[in-house]
Amino acid sequence: MESCEGSVQAATETLSVHDFSEKLLEQMVHFHVLKLTGGFFLWVGTSPVLSNLAVSMNSRFDSMPLSTLVLGDSSDTTPTSLAQRLTKKTKKQVFVSYNLPVTDSNLTLLVENRIKKEMELHPDKF
Template identity: 50%
Template sequence: MHDMIGSHFCGAAGQGRARRGDIDIGGSLHKLMSLMEIMSGNVGTNATCQLNEHRFSTTMFEKCVHFYVLQLHESFLVWIGTVPHELTNLSVAINSKFEKNTASTTTLLGDMADLSANSIAQRLAKKTGKQVFVSCNLPAVGEFLPLVEARLMTELKNHPDKF
């Protein structure tokens, strides 16, 4: 059940299980899924490709903020934005095998000076122990990021099986 405290569904948000061909997530994210499969090592194996998705949204500063989580094998993608199907940046974080509580991040797509996706990816990688891809497509409002991170961490706490 969706946590209704301080948030509600904006538009068509939902959750479900889907296979790669069943998800309508826009052209950019569909191409990204193929790249992520390659990076996670699932290409060329006989393993069944099953992707799980989880969607939720909330209102912040009179704007509807959408969250989309695409769960892969030992990794996941989090897309955050106010405009559906907009992919302006992408960061990835992975935990270090040698140093505990350390996650390395890099920007794969977008402005290298915008560290919002890196910050979220790093926190999620440390918390989950998984490789995390994050696309954060939000207006340049300074108060947005802490609220978005708090909402995302609440969802992770309430639904850890979705990440």
């Protein structure tokens, strides 16, 4: 029975949560990272909403990671493309929930740059 408890303890130690925020284009944007075994979940938004969810992972058949939208409006490609770029950068499975209006492409670029900056500052959180 002890080996089972040890396995559960080892599995829970691999999860970690990391939050950060930044004011981008006059609005406070919040970031929530849940580090998983072999990947991470990234939530981006201004209020606690989960309006979409995309997942991306590497493929042995293609140099470009695979990505798909699991939840949300399929006409909004922001979460899938962000997940794909983060998978390409980290070589990990990435889940992304991007809950910001897609009215300004500059905001999307600023958000992605802020994520990359945080990855450089805290690589152990991703």
